[in-house]
Amino acid sequence: MSIQLREVSKSFGSFQALKSLNLTIAKGEFVAILGPSGCGKTTLLRLLAGFEQPTTGEICMNETQVAKPGFSLPPEKRRIGMVFQAFALWPHMNVTEHVRFPIRHHQETPPSIRDREQDRIADVLQMVGLSEHGGRMPHELSGGQKQRVAIARAIAAEPSLLLMDEPLSSLDAMLRMDMRREIQSVHRQTGTAIVYVTHDQGEALAMADRIVVMKDGRIEQEGTPQDIYLRPQTEFVAKFVAKANLVRGRWNNGIFVPMSSDGTVQWAGPEVAPYFQACGMYPVRPDQFELCPSGTAGIRGEVTNVQFQGREYHYHIQSEDGTWEICSPLSFRRGDNVSLRLLQTSGSRQEALTR
Missing domain, CATH: 2.40.50.140 (Nucleic acid-binding proteins)
Structure with a gap:
């Protein structure tokens, strides 16, 4: 799925959270949205998910308009998966049931996945290293395992776009390193476009194909990790990233x-x-x-x-x-x-x- 944001802004009352953003995300691209708290990166993610409507501009997915002022295609019709900062697991469901849920309940789940539900669940659990834990409940899992379940649930219905909102911030340093590798592996295996919101420069530099640095609701600089780190264009990028x-x-x-x-x-x-x-x-x-x-x-x-x-x-x-x-x-x-x-x-x- 390719995504285009054209002159997108978002205001909450008198506060303007996003200011005339123009951004294109290619099919299968891993894009990190990097910036400090309050820069607008989570608002941007919510617009892509369909939780908010833009105040101005439009958002297109595969050349089809999905959002403009007064209109937003609901999340369940966008073929997206989401991984939140909190794991957001349901305490009454085991690991397999978490993965099964989007396959059965997402409107945009492809028939090829619905028809082979058990095979898909097994494939996804193997992908995230949880093949032996399908019967476990959330309280029986470690922090890293819980995050793997959240990722498995997000990719189970084969989304065209995976949105990740600070997914590793609640994990300790060693687990974060492990989960970086897991997320990169999932990206390589699925080919799904990823928009990854973070304030951690190390995460963005290590995983992304392209980094979008934001400040005060605007895009300060975008480019490859090497460009952002080695060739900053502004004082903010030089100090914040490098x-x-x-x-x-x-x-x-x-x-x-x-x-x-x-x-x-x-x-x-x-x-x-x-x-x-x-x-x-x-x-x-x-x-x-x-x-x-x-x-x-x-x-x-x-x-x-x-x-x-x-x-x-x-x-x-x-x-x-x-x-x-x-x-x-x-x-x-x-x-x-x-x-x-x-x-x-x-x-x-x-x-x-x-x-």
Whole structure:
């Protein structure tokens, strides 16, 4: 199923939750809607599901209009599946009954699935790794198993679009990693288009084909995970997704001179967006800085905080330009004076550029 949103906005009284959104989702595409709380991402999901009507604009699925002001095709007629933040399992139904429910009760369930109900239930339970748990009740399941049941129920009727609203936020860190792999596996096996709402940058970067970053009801930037992370176009995307340090300075013919240097430090920026060049800034991710002992050519700073993270250390470095967050495998102590150099990608090796 392909989806088109054309000039879609949504207001609740005087509050405008979405502002003239234009977005296309291709058949079978995995799109993550990423943004902080209150940016409009859940409102967008509710519009796609048919729970809300747009204030302006239209939503089309497979070139058929399903929503406009004053009209919204109900959810049961859209061939969609939904996975909620809360598991939303029915306590009186076992795992098999949860999977059977949409097959029998969704109006758009294909006859080929209705006619082979038991085979479909077995296939779906195998897909999510619950073949041996069909008779269990929700209270007998772990958190990860409950989320698998929710996913199985959502895909049982073979939806053309799967909507997922922060589905992993209630799980612990290890379970989230496992469920990421499960969701990716389901996507590969079903080919269903997925719209995945999250505020977790790691989830979006790890799973999605395309990320749509939202802020204040608007689309701030959209692109592949690599584009969003490596080539942010605005200050918000640079800080929210890549956790970039915004170094101030001046640009001259594509070369940046940080204000906190003596003028001898110069950084090339062929992929830095025009926005940052116009604002006199250079976005530097925490892993793009190389920490060196004091006296090495570079920007001077002082270590003000250290966190050991196993493979690397996370530092807060106080420079003339402010406090920066930096990741490094090298060990320094709080109070150490250091020099910072920018790592520029050159083939598979990153090399420091200073002059």
